[in-house]
Amino acid sequence: AQSVTQPDIHITVSEGASLELRCNYSYGATPYLFWYVQSPGQGLQLLLKYFSGDTLVQGIKGFEAEFKRSQSSFNLRKPSVHWSDAAEYFCAVAALPAGSQGNLIFGKGTKLSVKP
Amino acid sequence: ETGVTQTPRHLVMGMTNKKSLKCEQHLGHNAMYWYKQSAKKPLELMFVYNFKEQTENNSVPSRFSPECPNSSHLFLHLHTLQPEDSALYLCASSQDRDRRSPLHFGNGTRLTVT
Numbered sequence A: 001a002q003s004v005t006q007p008d009i010h011i012t013v014s015e016g017a018s019l020e021l022r023c024n025y026s027y028g029a030t031p032y033l034f035w036y037v038q039s040p041g042q043g044l045q046l047l048l049k050y051f052s053g054d055t056l057v058q059g060i061k062g063f064e065a066e067f068k069r070s071q072s073s074f075n076l077r078k079p080s081v082h083w084s085d086a087a088e089y090f091c092a093v094a095a096l097p098a099g100s101q102g103n104l105i106f107g108k109g110t111k112l113s114v115k116p
Numbered sequence B: 001e002t003g004v005t006q007t008p009r010h011l012v013m014g015m016t017n018k019k020s021l022k023c024e025q026h027l028g029h030n031a032m033y034w035y036k037q038s039a040k041k042p043l044e045l046m047f048v049y050n051f052k053e054q055t056e057n058n059s060v061p062s063r064f065s066p067e068c069p070n071s072s073h074l075f076l077h078l079h080t081l082q083p084e085d086s087a088l089y090l091c092a093s094s095q096d097r098d099r100r101s102p103l104h105f106g107n108g109t110r111l112t113v114t
Helices: none
Strands: A003-005 A010-014 A019-021 A024-026 A033-038 A044-050 A056-058 A064-068 A073-078 A087-099 A102-106 A110-115 B004-007 B010-013 B018-025 B031-037 B044-050 B053-057 B064-070 B073-079 B087-094 B109-113
Touching: A003 A087, A003 A102, A010 A019, A019 A110, A024 A073, A033 A064, A033 A073, A044 A056, A044 A064, A044 A073, A073 A087, B004 B087, B010 B018, B018 B031, B018 B087, B031 B073, B044 B064, B044 B073, B053 B064
Parallel strands: A010 A110, B010 B109
Antiparallel strands: A003 A024, A019 A073, A033 A044, A033 A087, A056 A064, A064 A073, A087 A102, A087 A110, B004 B018, B018 B073, B031 B044, B031 B087, B044 B053, B064 B073, B087 B109
């Protein structure tokens, strides 16, 4: 069965430090992968997506993610975190076929706190 | 502007009340979704509509009743809810049901059932 695992429930980093959020997926074919961010009191916003091609994808707000097929991973990175990045981050894989899971299967999320 | 607007932002209702959540999307999308987001749980898909037709109902209790009068509007009618139904209810839309179509979310309705 398809699944997405975000092993870190909560991460705290200092402002200006680098960030890496982990995401592992279980999928039998080439996955379509997404990262979403949810700021407090808001809905989810798409950060970036990967369908094919270059395995390093750039997104909004200075985020990037790297697809590694051998590790079934799609980790999100940012070289220098800003206080406004404090939010919850969700990794998702497109369901195959789109059905009872809707279009996407979401991980449980990683909450990011930023220390001044 | 999010492109997907949900009202109200907050709702407190008693277990015997009837209320409705409203979602409107201005993106020209054909598919719309209701999700439930509870603390410490993954996002739960409730209903999917494609071209106004309901295509998925994930064993949602009948006290939740969706309505999609057109591709731009989606409602969730609520009646005789339980305290465990308290959650953030998110509406989303996508261009279509293609797996590559990203979801666009509204800011949600925070529902509290007393």
